[in-house]
Amino acid sequence: MLNTIDQIFIKAKQIILDILSPFLPEWMMILISIFIVIVTLCVFGPVVMMYLTLLERKFIGRMQNRYGPNRCGIFGLLQPLSDGIKMFTKEDIVPQKADPFAHFLGPITVIIPSLLVFSVIPFGRNMIPSDLSIGILFFFAVASTSTLWIFTAAWGSRNKFSLLGGMRAVAQMVSYEIPMLLSIVPALLVVGSFSTVAIVNAQEGLQWFVFTPWGLVGFILFFLTGVAEVNRCPFDLPEGESEIIAGFHTEYSGMKFALFYMAEYMNAFSVSALVTTVYLGGWQGPILPSWLWFFAKTFVLISIMMWFRGTFPRMRVDQLMGFAWRGLLPLAFINLLAAALWVHLSFPLNDILSFCILTVSVLMIYVANRKVAPKKRIYKYAYE
Amino acid sequence: MYGLGVLKGLWVTIKNFTLSYFTRKRLTTVQYPEERITLSEHARTFPILVYDESPDKLRCVACEICAKECPPKCISIVRAQDEAGKPLKQPKFFDIDYSVCMNCGICEEVCPFDSIYMDRQFELSAYERSEEFLYTKDRLAKSAEYFSKIRPETAKKVEEKRKAKEK
Numbered sequence: 001m002l003n004t005i006d007q008i009f010i011k012a013k014q015i016i017l018d019i020l021s022p023f024l025p026e027w028m029m030i031l032i033s034i035f036i037v038i039v040t041l042c043v044f045g046p047v048v049m050m051y052l053t054l055l056e057r058k059f060i061g062r063m064q065n066r067y068g069p070n071r072c073g074i075f076g077l078l079q080p081l082s083d084g085i086k087m088f089t090k091e092d093i094v095p096q097k098a099d100p101f102a103h104f105l106g107p108i109t110v111i112i113p114s115l116l117v118f119s120v121i122p123f124g125r126n127m128i129p130s131d132l133s134i135g136i137l138f139f140f141a142v143a144s145t146s147t148l149w150i151f152t153a154a155w156g157s158r159n160k161f162s163l164l165g166g167m168r169a170v171a172q173m174v175s176y177e178i179p180m181l182l183s184i185v186p187a188l189l190v191v192g193s194f195s196t197v198a199i200v201n202a203q204e205g206l207q208w209f210v211f212t213p214w215g216l217v218g219f220i221l222f223f224l225t226g227v228a229e230v231n232r233c234p235f236d237l238p239e240g241e242s243e244i245i246a247g248f249h250t251e252y253s254g255m256k257f258a259l260f261y262m263a264e265y266m267n268a269f270s271v272s273a274l275v276t277t278v279y280l281g282g283w284q285g286p287i288l289p290s291w292l293w294f295f296a297k298t299f300v301l302i303s304i305m306m307w308f309r310g311t312f313p314r315m316r317v318d319q320l321m322g323f324a325w326r327g328l329l330p331l332a333f334i335n336l337l338a339a340a341l342w343v344h345l346s347f348p349l350n351d352i353l354s355f356c357i358l359t360v361s362v363l364m365i366y367v368a369n370r371k372v373a374p375k376k377r378i379y380k381y382a383y384e
Numbered sequence: 385m386y387g388l389g390v391l392k393g394l395w396v397t398i399k400n401f402t403l404s405y406f407t408r409k410r411l412t413t414v415q416y417p418e419e420r421i422t423l424s425e426h427a428r429t430f431p432i433l434v435y436d437e438s439p440d441k442l443r444c445v446a447c448e449i450c451a452k453e454c455p456p457k458c459i460s461i462v463r464a465q466d467e468a469g470k471p472l473k474q475p476k477f478f479d480i481d482y483s484v485c486m487n488c489g490i491c492e493e494v495c496p497f498d499s500i501y502m503d504r505q506f507e508l509s510a511y512e513r514s515e516e517f518l519y520t521k522d523r524l525a526k527s528a529e530y531f532s533k534i535r536p537e538t539a540k541k542v543e544e545k546r547k548a549k550e551k
Binding site: 059062063064065066067307308310311312 | 390393394396397398400401404405410411412413415
């Protein structure tokens, strides 16, 4: 029974294929089997995005002592749909001096990476669109291209604020890409494979990586850099309303604007999904079906992102860069070292040693980054 | 300590989030059409004319003090006359243009006959400006019971004053 629920989506796909198989040639069946997965993902992404916006509005509303949207349908469940209709019917404004091609290309292409990365995420046991042997590498390679399209959109708008936002996006992505990749390397080192399925299989039976010293640090590093990578608060400098209007999407309206939003929320989902996969054991978990475990963990991480958004003010550019280069990057390197020691030593020693190394290094990084206020100079003879 | 403020901030928001499900203090929104806040005694919107027994027996004697005092001049009064052309102590027309009225309540203060008072009805939206906001005598007339219902304390004081005057 449990096994049936666990594999319910696989079974559903198999039933559809069984119905069609007498009528179609074999090569067609392969195409249809691929097609089903693609359609599911392309529907799943936008639907998740729509309901994440609702969840976020409700969540932040409660933090600000008000109800979120609750007028449209029960609990406001139809709100995303009505927002979608509104976005479709809005006028699409292209500035006179904008580069029409780049202005059009930006929002269309920015959602492609966010949809593509879903293909390597294991949503449950046997539930992965394509088990690439270089899954993690594919994820990062594809996800980082979204920066290019953000910059295309910003450049094509021919607006100072858009361009500033786009440049900030690029600077931020470049700085955070390095600690992000380095924070995931320890997990790859321990598992010995780039495949997401192999990583999840290595965390069988509550042996989640987050319960080891290097895993905890790696999880925090990866989550923070992930938040920065998808431009969410408090790292949402590219669209800082108080400084540069709306950043790279200043000149966008209607459905093009909605596409940027869609990309942002789908990125938030996919990064949370990857953090879950790598450090929180993916779909591994007792009793409940595997896909339920996966979505529960992912939504907890997304809620934490929303919690951050409800709490923190936006960082300054220098704080943002300092945090990445002086805090996260050295810690990521030391974490790699700790993980390497953890792999090579035996049980009680490895945990203790890596824990000690990480504690000392966190303290040292903290001390090294402490703000030193210079003594106030007193000018003795200046006014005499 | 560096980093402690971050945790403090997170604690504040999660506290507000969870308590919003339990206490009204953390969820202050009043969902207007279904829920309403009780208006205070002196909440005021637009003037009404109070009558005692029947709508044609207004307290108003058409003295026109309110019309003269009205800052935006939204009240217009025509005194009634009998067949002989003798002026009567009642208005023939008493029109208030609600779209001009600025809710100051001066008419209520200056009325020596306790006739004109401010209402608290605020849901007055209409599809047309000139006709539907021009409140004539019969639309303005409201009973004394209605007045004592919306403003019980003021109505009590007014009743006492009027009884003392009769004696």
